[in-house]
Amino acid sequence: MSASLHFATALLPDGWARDVRITVQGGLIAAVDVGVAPGADARHAVALPGLSNLHSHAFQRGMAGLAEVRGTSDDSFWTWREIMYRFVDRLTPDDLAAIAALAYAEMLESGFTRVGEFHYLHHDRDGRPFADPAAMSGAIMAAARETGIALTHLPVFYAHAGFGGSTPGDGQRRFIHDLDGFATLLDAARAEAATLPDAVVGIAPHSLRAVTPDELAVLVPLAGGAPIHIHIAEQVREVEDCLAFSGARPVAWLLDHAPVGPDWCLVHATHMTEAETVALARSGAVAGLCPITEANLGDGLFPAEAFLAAGGRYGVGSDSNVRIDATEELRLLEYGQRLVRRGRNLLAEPGGSTGGALYRAVLAGGAQALGAQVGLRVGAPADIVSLDADHPSLATRSGDALLDGLLFAAGREAIDRVWRRGREVVTNGRHVAHATIATRYRAALARLLA
Numbered sequence: 001m002s003a004s005l006h007f008a009t010a011l012l013p014d015g016w017a018r019d020v021r022i023t024v025q026g027g028l029i030a031a032v033d034v035g036v037a038p039g040a041d042a043r044h045a046v047a048l049p050g051l052s053n054l055h056s057h058a059f060q061r062g063m064a065g066l067a068e069v070r071g072t073s074d075d076s077f078w079t080w081r082e083i084m085y086r087f088v089d090r091l092t093p094d095d096l097a098a099i100a101a102l103a104y105a106e107m108l109e110s111g112f113t114r115v116g117e118f119h120y121l122h123h124d125r126d127g128r129p130f131a132d133p134a135a136m137s138g139a140i141m142a143a144a145r146e147t148g149i150a151l152t153h154l155p156v157f158y159a160h161a162g163f164g165g166s167t168p169g170d171g172q173r174r175f176i177h178d179l180d181g182f183a184t185l186l187d188a189a190r191a192e193a194a195t196l197p198d199a200v201v202g203i204a205p206h207s208l209r210a211v212t213p214d215e216l217a218v219l220v221p222l223a224g225g226a227p228i229h230i231h232i233a234e235q236v237r238e239v240e241d242c243l244a245f246s247g248a249r250p251v252a253w254l255l256d257h258a259p260v261g262p263d264w265c266l267v268h269a270t271h272m273t274e275a276e277t278v279a280l281a282r283s284g285a286v287a288g289l290c291p292i293t294e295a296n297l298g299d300g301l302f303p304a305e306a307f308l309a310a311g312g313r314y315g316v317g318s319d320s321n322v323r324i325d326a327t328e329e330l331r332l333l334e335y336g337q338r339l340v341r342r343g344r345n346l347l348a349e350p351g352g353s354t355g356g357a358l359y360r361a362v363l364a365g366g367a368q369a370l371g372a373q374v375g376l377r378v379g380a381p382a383d384i385v386s387l388d389a390d391h392p393s394l395a396t397r398s399g400d401a402l403l404d405g406l407l408f409a410a411g412r413e414a415i416d417r418v419w420r421r422g423r424e425v426v427t428n429g430r431h432v433a434h435a436t437i438a439t440r441y442r443a444a445l446a447r448l449l450a
Contacts, residue, residue: 002030003422006041007386009398011048011359013375016399020047024382027197027421032378045389046402048359049375050113050418051326052152052366055229055267055288055317058100058140059121062445063087064322077235077297085171088121090448093130093139096121098437098444100143105431106324108149110412113383113420115149116317116370118204118229118267120156120175122185127173129181134188141192141199146433148425150381151196152370154204154229155189157182157211157219163245165212175206179218186222197421198381200371202227208242208250216258227263227371229288230254234268234299251276260285265369267317270300277303281312286369291332293319301336305346315365327411330358355403382422387414 002025010020012032021041023031067083091099100117107115117140123129132138137155144151158175161168168176177185186203193199203223205211207230211219220228233239233250242250251272254260260283267288269280280287289302297320307314316329334354337346348357367374374380387394387402393409394402406414418426425432 004041005047005384005419006036006038006043007047008045008389009402010046010376013377020376022047022376022382022384024419024422027381027423029376029378029380029382032376044386044417046387046394047376048111048385048387049363050383050385050420051111051359051362052114052116052315052370052372052374053107053112053317053326054116054265054286054315054366054369055290055319056103056107056115056117057120057320058103058115058117058143059088059091059096060084060319061103061106061321061324062095062099062441062448064320075298077299078237080297082171087448088174089125091121091125093135095444095448096136097139097142098440100140101146101437102441103318103321103324104143104147104149105434105437107318107326108147108418108420108426109415109429109431109434110324111326111385111415111418112318113150113385113418114152114198114366114370114372114374115144116152116154116227116229116265118154118156120158120204120206122155122177123174125174127176132188133181133185134192137185137189138192141196144196144199146437147431148420148423150198150372150383150420151193152200152202152227152372153189153193154202154227155182155185156204156206157215158206159215160210160212162209163241179215182219183222198372200226202229202371204229207231207238208253209238213257220258223263225263227265227369229265229267229369232266232269233271234294236271236300239271249273249276251280255279255283262286262368263371265315268294268299268302270294270302272303274306277306277312278310281307281310284313286365287312287314288317288369289314289333290317290319291329291336292323292325295332295336296320296322301340304333304337305341308347313361313365313368315362315369325412327407330355330362330407331411334358353400353404355405355407356400358407359403382419384419385415386417388416
């Protein structure tokens with residue numbers, strides 16, 4: 001089955017083009033013709049390649065807004081984490097599927113067409129494994145199947161509460177694996193993922209505090225060339241604890257003791273020295289940045305300017321899913337740098353569009369981090385985002401000025417339609433199954449928060 005879409009303008013791998021026909025066959029882009037008049041094609045205004053959300057904890061969409069009450073002591077990531085532990089206590093696979101489906105629908109509505117699910121909620125409520133070790137992974141995949149989003153599934157190995165292999169706490173009981181149990185989970189997740197189009201299964205050692213050096217050495221070969229993601233240097237306390245345990249800062253220790261390269265994604269990497277920043281850039285790994293969550297948790301700001309100057313690659317993720325909005329992640333990434341440096345347009349080349357620089361960087365970095373093919377090119381999945389050219393903030397714009405208008409003025413309101421493998425999953429800014437998905441989500445939350 002084939003179909004064709006005609007766009008007045010489209011962002012292609014080699015730049016903007018006018019009068020573009022994209023022919024889709026079997027979910028893939030079969031042809032891209034430039035400078036052609038529309039015929040019987042479906043006609044649209046502006047085409048962009050869909051972005052990759054490289055870091056998500058889908059279940060946390062259900063607790064969005066629940067941690068915004070000040071405690072009796074200083075609030076931080078660590079106090080937020082205790083609220084998260086309490087929230088996961090009652091989640092069933094059906095609850096997870098309902099929550100993840102809403103998160104994934106909202107991702108598609110905001111321009112993300114692939115998600116990297118950093119998945120550590122594995123076991124039953126009492127901490128014992130399900131009869132099917134991939135029951136919770138299956139719930140994530142069911143949500144991806146229902147919404148249509150492309151999935152890079154990243155089962156998490158989590159074994160300890162802190163550096164040095166300390167015993168995990170009760171709040172972590174649903175996350176914990178030994179190496180044999182994790183290998184079994186990984187095999188089951190790969191078998192389930194084979195039923196999804198374009199699915200990728202990587203691995204995610206949770207963090208240096210949750211995985212010992214010996215365990216990390218065993219885990220890395222299990223990836224088999226697929227993506228490897230790890231939380232790193234998100235919090236100052238994490239850096240201090242790593243120094244106390246190993247004598248090195250987290251990013252420096254990882255680069256010295258693991259084969260970090262282009263198949264790795266270091267999530268957050270917020271607190272780095274200048275030397276670590278340059279070394280991470282030179283490794284070829286992707287820095288996984290989550291500006292909305294990092295702001296919400298008070299993490300700090302990634303040294304983006306220095307990282308880019310050293311040739312670093314980055315992508316963005318929605319992480320805690322407190323707010324799911326691809327345009328806002330990019331806008332906040334730039335704005336955070338502006339606040340620190342007290343300057344403007346800091347992540348663009350001299351004379352270049354900031355919106356264009358951000359969009360292209362996260363398109364490439366996200367795809368690398370998730371092991372995906374992206375872009376409006378022959379052979380890639382037909383993952384396309386169209387913009388409403390009548391939106392006031394896009395009026396009279398062309399080329400990269402459209403991206404500037406999208407990211408810094410219009411936001412996700414300007415997203416009109418989204419196709420995933422050529423199937424229209426978002427129409428007039430809403431996922432085609434949004435109402436049904438939202439109803440099931442509300443029912444799950446009513447039970448969980450009763």
